[in-house]
Amino acid sequence: MRKPSSERRAEIMETAIGLADRIGPDRITTEMIARAIGVTQATVFRHFPKKGDIWASVATYLTSRMREAWDRPGAVDGTAVARLEGVVLHHLRLIAQMPALPAILVSRELHGDNAPLRLTLQRAMGNFHQRIRALIVEAIAAGAFRDDLPADDAAFLIIGMIQSLAMRWSIGGRSEDLVAVGERLLAVQIAGFRAAPPPGVDA
Amino acid sequence: MRKPSSERRAEIMETAIGLADRIGPDRITTEMIARAIGVTQATVFRHFPKKGDIWASVATYLTSRMREAWDRPGAVDGTAVARLEGVVLHHLRLIAQMPALPAILVSRELHGDNAPLRLTLQRAMGNFHQRIRALIVEAIAAGAFRDDLPADDAAFLIIGMIQSLAMRWSIGGRSEDLVAVGERLLAVQIAGFRAAPPPGVDA
DNA sequence: CAAGTATGTCAGTAATCACTAACTTGTCAA
DNA sequence: TTGACAAGTTAGTGATTACTGACATACTTG
Secondary structure (H helix, E strand, O other), X not given: OXXXXXXXXXXXXXXXXXXXXXXXXXXOOHHHHHXXXXXXHHHHHHHOOOHHHHHHHHHHHHHHHHHHHHHXXXXXXXXXXXXXXXXXXXXXXXXXXXXXXXXXXXXXXHHOOOHHHHHHHHHHHXXXXXXXXHHHHHHHHOOOOOOOOOHHHHHHHHHXXXXXHHHHHHXXXXXXXXXXXXXXXXXXXXXXXXXXXXXXXXX | OOOOHHHHHHHHHHHHHHHHHHHOHHHOOHHHHHHHHOOOHHHHHHHOOOHHHHHHHXXXXXXXXXXXXXXXXXXXXXXXXXXXXXXXXXXXXXXXXXXXXXXXXXXXHHHOOOHXXXXXXXXXXXXXXXXXXXXXXXXXXXXXXXXXXXXXXXHHHHHHHHHHHHHHHHHOXXXXXXXXXXXXXXXXXXXXXXXXXXXXXXX
């Protein structure tokens, strides 16, 4: 089963991503990848000189997939709030398709060894934050969100909701419908952003 | 340097927790632990027959420390909201003291191999959720939070805020003051819970 | 003080890992 | 058709890892 290198490389990356979900990103061996594909271990090294090169490629692949999801043109119309919901739910759908994503993004395989790679990932996450923050700012300007809402922190709350939901979903047996639960939590969070300022003090 | 086994065991566990922060829970070797303590590798195995036993002990140690933080009697007085803030900030202080905590809690070392251990951790997390949920219910009853707030989901939002903040703090250089940022984010989150129901529709 | 036991070291072992060199086979263009 | 290169295999290597058994030395208790 001979394949052109580009195909084989893609196959190796996809296999690594798939295994990362079940085994854990840091525990995958080149032998496992080779076995899953149906080639010998040495073949893996023909296409990726170092094992770390696989993860570097995976990282750029994942960041591009994420950017795709964030910048999709379909999310251009509608209110800012609707677009915010669109971006968040789209990201959740991406995670549902690729459950290893959160685990890979925080793995030492990517963060521990390789400094430029770490920067790439941090920049990607930063972009996500900026995107959400911009939508929140827009929603405030449109009067949908309270005008004393700190957009920066609010964006972190949204991202936190996504991340922790994904983690819970991953550690639990994936029994729930990730997107459905996310939709519910997002509604609660957005309701809090929408509401008028708190009436008074409580202490 | 001969020590009683209980002391040595504690020393090994603390060293493992400390190394988990810098190296990553899944990458720690018995050699690293031994070296850090100043004994030979074989000594580690005298006190923990299997390497996994170290992590099992660490897990019960961590869960008990967390329970301590959640159930501290000092948090009994004050309004429900004030106690909620107390519990959250106390948990953040615990993380600041033990930065490896989030990484250990989601590591495959604890979740992948050992099924009963996984249950212990899930139960601990569940307890935390219940604790926060109960405080939210109380705050709703007291009129501090809107009465249409779903306590279950709101508790998940709080926990998500903590977890993602801890993760960001860990991956970034720990440059920020974890507790201070947490206080700020928590205020935003709670403001959303307090506010009156959203005035209208946006689409 | 003597003896037993708890703690520690020394020196391994088998398994596993990333990675390599030499050789073979498929593919495609001249 | 053939020559050249791309893709795959075989059979290793040294390094690392969790773990073990035999021996040494400190404590402690009768």
